[in-house]
Amino acid sequence: MRSNFNFFSDQKFRSLFYQVLVVGLFALGIYYLTITTAYNLEKRNIATGWSFLNNPAGFDISFSPFLDFKSTDTHLKVYYVGVLNTLLVSFTGCIAATFLGFIVGIIRLSNNWLLSRTAYVYVEFCRNVPLILQIILWYSILLLMPRIKQAIELVNGFFITNRGLYSPRPIYESGFSIVFFVFIVGIIASIWISKWAKKRQERTGQRYPVLWTSLGLIILLPLIIFFLLGSPMTFEYPVLKGFNFKGGMVIRPEFIAMFLALSIYTGAFISETVRSGILSVTKGQREASAALGLKPTWIMRLIIIPQALRVIIPPLTSQYLNLTKNSSLGIAVGYADLVHGFGGISLNQTGQAIECMVITMATYLCISLIISFFMNIYNRSIQFKEK
Amino acid sequence: MSSENFQQSRTPPIATTGLLGWIRLNLFSSWFNSILTILVIYLLYQILVPFLNWSIFAADFTHNYLGQQIIDRTFCTRVMDPEIGGACWAIIFVRFYQFIYGFYPVEEVWRVNIVYSLLVIAVAPLLIEKFPLRKYFLYFTLIFPIIAYFLLAGGFGLAHVSTKDWGGLLVTLVLGFTGIALAFPLGIVLALGRRSNLPVISMVCTLFIEFIRGVPLITLLFFGMVMLPLFLPEGITLDGLVRCLIAVTLFQGAYMAEVIRGGLQAIPQGQYEAAQSVGLSYWQMNRKIILPQAIRITIPSIVNTSIGLFKDTTLVLIVGQLDLLGIGRAVLAAQTWMGLSIEVYVFVAVVFIIFTFSMSRYSLYLEKKLKTGINMGAD
Numbered sequence: 161m162r163s164n165f166n167f168f169s170d171q172k173f174r175s176l177f178y179q180v181l182v183v184g185l186f187a188l189g190i191y192y193l194t195i196t197t198a199y200n201l202e203k204r205n206i207a208t209g210w211s212f213l214n215n216p217a218g219f220d221i222s223f224s225p226f227l228d229f230k231s232t233d234t235h236l237k238v239y240y241v242g243v244l245n246t247l248l249v250s251f252t253g254c255i256a257a258t259f260l261g262f263i264v265g266i267i268r269l270s271n272n273w274l275l276s277r278t279a280y281v282y283v284e285f286c287r288n289v290p291l292i293l294q295i296i297l298w299y300s301i302l303l304l305m306p307r308i309k310q311a312i313e314l315v316n317g318f319f320i321t322n323r324g325l326y327s328p329r330p331i332y333e334s335g336f337s338i339v340f341f342v343f344i345v346g347i348i349a350s351i352w353i354s355k356w357a358k359k360r361q362e363r364t365g366q367r368y369p370v371l372w373t374s375l376g377l378i379i380l381l382p383l384i385i386f387f388l389l390g391s392p393m394t395f396e397y398p399v400l401k402g403f404n405f406k407g408g409m410v411i412r413p414e415f416i417a418m419f420l421a422l423s424i425y426t427g428a429f430i431s432e433t434v435r436s437g438i439l440s441v442t443k444g445q446r447e448a449s450a451a452l453g454l455k456p457t458w459i460m461r462l463i464i465i466p467q468a469l470r471v472i473i474p475p476l477t478s479q480y481l482n483l484t485k486n487s488s489l490g491i492a493v494g495y496a497d498l499v500h501g502f503g504g505i506s507l508n509q510t511g512q513a514i515e516c517m518v519i520t521m522a523t524y525l526c527i528s529l530i531i532s533f534f535m536n537i538y539n540r541s542i543q544f545k546e547k
Numbered sequence: 548m549s550s551e552n553f554q555q556s557r558t559p560p561i562a563t564t565g566l567l568g569w570i571r572l573n574l575f576s577s578w579f580n581s582i583l584t585i586l587v588i589y590l591l592y593q594i595l596v597p598f599l600n601w602s603i604f605a606a607d608f609t610h611n612y613l614g615q616q617i618i619d620r621t622f623c624t625r626v627m628d629p630e631i632g633g634a635c636w637a638i639i640f641v642r643f644y645q646f647i648y649g650f651y652p653v654e655e656v657w658r659v660n661i662v663y664s665l666l667v668i669a670v671a672p673l674l675i676e677k678f679p680l681r682k683y684f685l686y687f688t689l690i691f692p693i694i695a696y697f698l699l700a701g702g703f704g705l706a707h708v709s710t711k712d713w714g715g716l717l718v719t720l721v722l723g724f725t726g727i728a729l730a731f732p733l734g735i736v737l738a739l740g741r742r743s744n745l746p747v748i749s750m751v752c753t754l755f756i757e758f759i760r761g762v763p764l765i766t767l768l769f770f771g772m773v774m775l776p777l778f779l780p781e782g783i784t785l786d787g788l789v790r791c792l793i794a795v796t797l798f799q800g801a802y803m804a805e806v807i808r809g810g811l812q813a814i815p816q817g818q819y820e821a822a823q824s825v826g827l828s829y830w831q832m833n834r835k836i837i838l839p840q841a842i843r844i845t846i847p848s849i850v851n852t853s854i855g856l857f858k859d860t861t862l863v864l865i866v867g868q869l870d871l872l873g874i875g876r877a878v879l880a881a882q883t884w885m886g887l888s889i890e891v892y893v894f895v896a897v898v899f900i901i902f903t904f905s906m907s908r909y910s911l912y913l914e915k916k917l918k919t920g921i922n923m924g925a926d
Contacts, residue, residue: 274574297896
C-alpha cells in the first residue's frame with residue numbers, strides 16, 4: 161500500500177461519505193424546519209395537535225349521499241364525507257371511463273373511416289384540453305338547464321333542472337333484505353358455475369350456457385322473490401312544491417359535471433392504451449384464428465382481447481390512479497370531496513394547515529397504494545404463464 | 548394458350564376504384580358498416596349543425612345584429628334576443644388584452660411582446676434539428692430565462708412590474724416553460740439518484756418520487772400556499788407565482804424522473820461496463836455516454852409529459868393565480884360580462900388545443916424519426 165493513501169479514492173469510503181452527508185443534511189433540514197415552523201405557529205397563534213378533529217365544523221355540505229351531515233357535526237365527519245365523495249366519483253368515473261375507453265379504442269380500429277375519424281377527433285379534443293376546464297365547462301352547461309319551475313321531465317319521476325337531476329327515491333320495506341341476499345347468492349353461484357363450466361369444457365369439450373344461467377340467477381331469481389314477497393320496495397317521487405322539489409333524491413350538478421368530465425377525459429386516454437394494446441397483438445394471431453374459422457366477434461373476445469389485456473393493464477392502472485387524483489379538481493366547481501371539504505374549508509376554518517394537509521395527502525397516498533395493489537394482483541393473474 | 552390470344556387485363560370494376568370505390572370500401576363495406584355510417588352522419592349532423600350555427604353563423608363578433616358595437620353583455624344579440632342570438636365572441640375581442648397579458652401595465656407591454664418573440668427564437672432551435680447556426684442559438688436558449696425574467700419583472704432601469712399584474716397567457720406560458728425547464732434537470736438528478744448504488748440516496752429519491760406521484764397536484768399547490776410560509780424563516784416571503792412554480796416543478800420533476808429512468812433502463816449494461824473500463828468516472832460516464840442515449844430515446848415521452856404539465860398549469864387558478872383560465876373566470880365574474888361563460892371556456896380550450904395539439908404532433912414526428920434512425924443504425 162502506498163504511504164500517501166487517499167481515503168477519498170477508496171470507493172467504499174467515498175460511498176459511505178456521500179450517504180452520511182445526505183443523511184446529515186436531511187436531518188439538519190428537518191431540525192431547522194421544525195424550529196422555524198414551531199416559531200411561526202406560535203407567533204401566529206395557530207394551535208397544533210389533532211383535537212380540532214372533534215370540534216363542530218359549523219358549515220354545511222350540500223352533497224353527502226352516504227352520511228347524513230349537519231353543520232354541528234365534527235371535522236372528522238367532514239373528512240369521512242370527503243373521502244366517501246372522492247371514492248364515489250373516482251369509482252363511478254373509473255367504471256364509465258373503462259367502458260368508454262374500450263368502446264372508443266375498438267372503434268378507432270374500425271374499418272369504417274367516418275367512425276374511426278370521429279373517435280379520433282374525440283380523443284384528440286379531450287386529451288388536449290385541460291381537465292379542470294372540461295369540468296368547469298360541463299358545470300356551466302349544466303347550470304344552463306331550466307330552473308326548477310320549468311323542469312324537464314325525462315320519464316316519470318326524473319326531472320332535469322339547473323340544480324341537478326331529480327329522481328325517485330327507493331324506499332326499502334321489511335322483506336327487501338331477503339331479495340338483496342338472494343341477489344348476492346346469485347352472483348356467488350354464477351361465479352362458481354362459470355368456473356365449473358370451464359373445467360367441464362376443458363375435460364369433456366361440452367359447453368354450458370353460462371351467460372343465461374348467470375342472468376337467471378342474478379336477475380330473474382331475485383325478481384321472482386321480489387314479487388313473491390309482495391314488492392317490498394316502493395318509490396318516493398319528487399313533487400314540485402313551491403320553489404323546490406319535495407321528496408325523491410337529487411344528483412347534484414357538481415357530481416354530474418365531475419363524473420362526465422372525469423370519465424370522458426380519462427376515457428380518451430384509456431382508448432389510446434386499448435388501441436395500442438390491440439395493435440400489439442400480431443397480425444398472425446388474427447389470421448390464424450380466422451383460418452380456424454372463428455367468427456370475428458370470437459376472434460376479438462377469445463384471441464385478441466386476452467392477449468391485449470397483458471399490455472393494457474399496467475397503463476390502465478396508472479389511468480385509474482390519475483383519475484382518482486384528478487377527482488381532487490372537484491374544488492373548482494364546489495364538489496365536496498376530500499380536498500374541497502377537509503383540505504379546503506376545514507383547513508380555512510381551523511387554520512391548522514399542517515394537520516389538514518398531512519391527513520389529505522396521506523389519504524391520497526393510501527388510496528393510490530390500494531388501487532395499485534389490487535391492479536397488480538389482477539395484472540399478475542392475466543400475465544402469460546410459462547409452463 | 549398462344550400469345551395472340553393474350554388478353555389485356557380488364558379495368559377493375561368502377562365500384563372499387565376512385566372516389567366511389569373508396570366510399571364503398573371505407574363507409575359501406577357491409578350492411579352493418581352502412582348502418583353505422585348513416586348513424587354517425589346523423590349524429591354529427593345533430594351536433595355539428597347547431598354548434599356551427601351557434602359559434603359562427605348566428606354569432607356576434609364585434610357588432611350585434613343591429614350593427615352596434617358590443618361593449619358589454621347587454622349589446623350581445625343573445626342577451627337582447629335569445630331566440631336568434633348565438634355566441635357573443637365580443638367578450639374575447641374586448642378583453643383580448645387581459646387574456647394575453649393579464650393586468651400588465653399598457654405602457655410596459657412592449658416588454659412582454661419582446662419576451663414572446665424571443666421565446667420563439669429560443670425554442671425554435673431546440674425543436675428543429677436543422678436550424679441554421681443551431682449551436683449558437685442554443686446558447687441563447689440557455690440565457691433566455693434570465694433575459695425574460697428581467698424584461699418581465701423589471702430591473703436594469705426597467706420599471707418593476709409585480710407578478711400580481713401578470714396574467715392570462717403570460718402566466719400560463721411562464722409556468723409552463725419554466726416548469727418544464729426546471730423539471731427536466733430535477734428529473735435527471737432524481738432518476739440517477741433512484742438508480743444509484745448507494746442505498747440511502749436511492750431510498751431518498753424513490754421516496755420522494757413515489758410520494759409526489761401519489762398525491763394530486765392540487766394538494767402540492769395548497770402545500771405551497773398554506774404550508775410553505777410556515778416553513779420559511781421570518782422575513783422571507785415568497786411570491787405567489789414562485790410558490791406555484793415550486794409546486795409545479797416538484798410535481799413535474801417526479802414524473803420526468805420516471806420517464807428518464809425508463810430511458811436509463813433501456814441502455815444495455817455493456818454501455819456502462821465499456822464506459823467504466825475506459826476509466827470514466829461516474830459523472831463522466833453519465834454525462835458523455837449514458838444520458839445522451841437515454842434522453843434521446845425518451846424525448847417523445849418527455850414531450851408528452853410536458854404536455855401534461857402545460858395542461859396542469861391551469862390548476863393554479865384554484866390558489867388564486869390568474870392564468871389563461873383564471874383570467875377567463877375573472878372576466879366572467881364582472882357584472883358587465885356575466886353569463887357568457889361558454890364563450891370564454893371555448894376560447895380558452897381552443898388556445899390550449901393549439902399549443903398541446905402541436906406539441907403532441909411534434910412528439911409523434913420525433914417518434915417516427917427516432918424509429919427510422921434506430922433502424923438505420925441497426926443496418
